[in-house]
Amino acid sequence: MTVDVDVLVVGGGPVGLAAAIEARLEGMSVVIVEPRNGPLDKACGEALMPGAIDALLRIGVAPVGHTIAGFAYLNATRSVEHRFTGGQGVGVRRTALSDALMARAHEVGVQFRGGMVESVQQSSNFVTVGIRTPLSLMATIFLKATWVLACDGLHSHVRHLIGLERPSHQVRSGRRFGLRRHYRLAPWTDLVEVHWARSVEVYVTPVASDLVGVATLGAPGINFDREIGAISSLQKHLRGAEPVSALRGAGPLLQRTRRRVEGRVLLVGDSSGYVDALTGEGLRVGFAQAREAVAALVREDPQSYESAWASHTRDYRMLTSALVGLAASPFRSTIVPLASAMPWAFGAIIQRLAR
Numbered sequence: 001m002t003v004d005v006d007v008l009v010v011g012g013g014p015v016g017l018a019a020a021i022e023a024r025l026e027g028m029s030v031v032i033v034e035p036r037n038g039p040l041d042k043a044c045g046e047a048l049m050p051g052a053i054d055a056l057l058r059i060g061v062a063p064v065g066h067t068i069a070g071f072a073y074l075n076a077t078r079s080v081e082h083r084f085t086g087g088q089g090v091g092v093r094r095t096a097l098s099d100a101l102m103a104r105a106h107e108v109g110v111q112f113r114g115g116m117v118e119s120v121q122q123s124s125n126f127v128t129v130g131i132r133t134p135l136s137l138m139a140t141i142f143l144k145a146t147w148v149l150a151c152d153g154l155h156s157h158v159r160h161l162i163g164l165e166r167p168s169h170q171v172r173s174g175r176r177f178g179l180r181r182h183y184r185l186a187p188w189t190d191l192v193e194v195h196w197a198r199s200v201e202v203y204v205t206p207v208a209s210d211l212v213g214v215a216t217l218g219a220p221g222i223n224f225d226r227e228i229g230a231i232s233s234l235q236k237h238l239r240g241a242e243p244v245s246a247l248r249g250a251g252p253l254l255q256r257t258r259r260r261v262e263g264r265v266l267l268v269g270d271s272s273g274y275v276d277a278l279t280g281e282g283l284r285v286g287f288a289q290a291r292e293a294v295a296a297l298v299r300e301d302p303q304s305y306e307s308a309w310a311s312h313t314r315d316y317r318m319l320t321s322a323l324v325g326l327a328a329s330p331f332r333s334t335i336v337p338l339a340s341a342m343p344w345a346f347g348a349i350i351q352r353l354a355r
Contacts, residue, residue: 002144003126003144003145003146004031004143004144004145005029005030005031005111005143005144005145005146006023006028006029006030006145006146006147007020007023007028007029007030007031007145007146007147007148007149007294007297008030008031008033008127008129008143008145008147008148008149009023009030009031009032009033009148009149009151010032010033010034010117010129010148010149010150010151010152010158011032011033011034011150011151011152011153011156011269011271012032012033012034012036012040012102012112013040013042013098013151013153013269014094014097014098014101014283014286014287015151015268015269015270015283015286015287015289015290016032016034016149016151016152016268016269017032017098017101017102017104017105017110018055018056018059018061018101018286018287018290018291019149019151019268019269019290019293019294020032020105020110021059021060021061021101021104021105021108021110022059022290022291022293022294023149023294023297024105024108024109024110025059025108026294026297026298028294028297029111030109030110030111031110031111031112031113031143031145032105032110032111032112032113033113033114033115033116033117033129033131033143034112034113034114034115035114035115035116037114039094039095039096039098039099039102040094040095040098041094041095041098041248042094042248042250043178043179043180043215043248043249043250044094044178044180044215044250044282045180045192045203045205045213045215046065046091046092046093046094046097046180046205046207046213046215047068047089047090047091047192047203047205048063048065048068048089048090048091048092048097048283048284049089049281049283049284049353049354049355050084050086050087050088050089050354050355051087051281051284051288051354051355052089052281052283052284052287053087053088053089053090054087055284055287055288055291056101056287059104060104060107060108061100061101061104062100063090063092063096063097063100064092064096064100065090065091065092065093065096065207065208066090066091066092066187066190066206066207066208066209066211067088067089067090067091067190068084068088068089068090068091068190068191068192068205068206069083069084069088069089069190069191070082070083070084070089070190070191070192070350071191071192071193071194071350072189072191072192072193072194073194073196073335073336073339073340073346074193074194074195074196074233074336075195075196075197075333075336075337076231076232076233078336078337078340079336079340080336080339080340080343080346081191082343082346082347082350082351083191084350084351084354085351087354089192089354091192091205091206091207091208091213092207093182093207093208093211093213096207113131113133113143114133114134115131115132115133115134115141116131116132116133116157117129117130117131117152117157117158117161118130118131118132118140119140119161120148120158120161120162120265122262122263122264122265125146126144126145126146126264127144127145127146127147127148127263127264127265128142128143128144129142129143129144129145129148130142131143145264146264146297147264147265147266147297147302148264148265148266149265149266149268149290149293149294150162150265150266150267150268150271151268151269151271151290152271153269153270153271154250154251154252154253154255154270154271154274155255156267156270156271158265158267158271159257159267159271162262162263162265163258163262164257164258164259164260164262164267165256165257165258166256166257166258175219175220175251175252175253175254176217176218176219176251176252176253176254176324177217177218177219177220177222177249177250177251177252177253178215178216178217178249178250178251178253179215179216179222179224179247179248179249180213180214180215180216180245180247180248180249181213181214181215181224181243181245181246181247181248182207182211182212182213182214182243182244182245183211183212183213183214183238183241183242183243183244184210184211184241184242184243184244185210185211185212185237185238185241185242186209186210187206187209187211187212188237189206190206192204192205193234195231195233195234196332196335196336197227197230197231199218199219199227200216200217200218200219200222200227201216201217201218201327202214202215202216202227202228202231202234203215203216203217204234211244212237212241214228214234214238216228217253220251220252224247253274253275254274254275255270255271255273255274256273257271257272257273259306260272260273260305260306260309261302261303261305261306263302264302266293266296266297266302266305268286268289268290268293269286269289269290270282270286272289272309273313275316275317275320275321275324281316281353281354284353284354285312285313285316288312289309289312289313292305292308292309292312293305295308296308315352315353316353319349319352319353323335
């Protein structure tokens with residue numbers, strides 16, 4: 001039986017768009033299914049590591065934003081910074097990144113279909129995906145694809161449909177959420193600042209010459225304004241600045257999966273499992289996964305993606321899990337003092353995650 005498309009990508013966020021572009025560059029026909037219209041936004045820190053910039057340039061995408069030269073950790077009394085060696089990052093408004101990737105996807109011939117995936121049925125040679133679209137007057141249409149890449153985010157519906165979610169009782173860590181808002185003012189630094197408050201981390205990312213993003217990470221129920229208002233070193237910059245975006249949230253952040261491959265369906269990006277946004281390298285890892293997933297399809301060896309996924313996410317999973325564990329422990333207050341006492345170790349960790 002003939003298929004409608006070689007690769008069906010579920011999810012039109014940055015990783016889904018990157019995966020679609022990768023597949024088109026390999027000569028495959030590609031359709032993206034996404035229920036939302038326009039550039040997609042998300043509550044995140046919006047800093048792209050040098051490795052993420054390299055991955056984007058390789059597929060022909062050059063995002064425009066504000067230079068990110070490194071990271072700084074700060075608390076009320078101490079600070080430490082590390083500037084990247086061998087490359088720079090870029091702070092990019094998520095909607096601007098989406099626009100740049102969308103333009104490149106159209107340029108290389110990716111097709112788009114609006115709708116929500118509601119069923120996934122596999123055979124030995126293809127996958128049949130049921131899609132509910134507004135234009136179908138609430139009827140379901142079906143597309144047959146040789147492969148499906150599920151890039152539909154933290155709460156992946158495809159992951160649920162194919163039974164790769166790990167039950168919630170097997171996820172032992174505390175629930176953490178992110179909140180983000182933008183302010184109209186000139187950035188005062190070319191670093192991503194991470195302010196370590198008593199119970200939250202506050203990320204400050206320059207994303208344009210006149211725009212700064214502020215994001216919090218912490219337990220449910222955070223009062224965003226109260227938390228950032230309690231950080232005096234941050235308030236001296238934000239005082240009087242105009243908020244120019246609505247407060248947006250995401251979470252819970254921790255997501256686990258049984259595995260990343262089920263037949264002809266591969267989980268890519270946040271849908272494949274997520275630890276936390278604390279180290280700021282989610283997109284770098286997601287773009288690497290997109291490349292490896294498409295390479296596995298080219299080889300017609302989807303199982304090879306499992307080992308590639310493990311290799312490309314190992315540092316992220318280990319270092320981020322360790323840092324989140326420390327942040328949630330009685331030793332949380334020692335993080336910035338330890339980093340400032342051992343700047344070489346702090347720099348080595350940042351550099352490892354940024355590559």
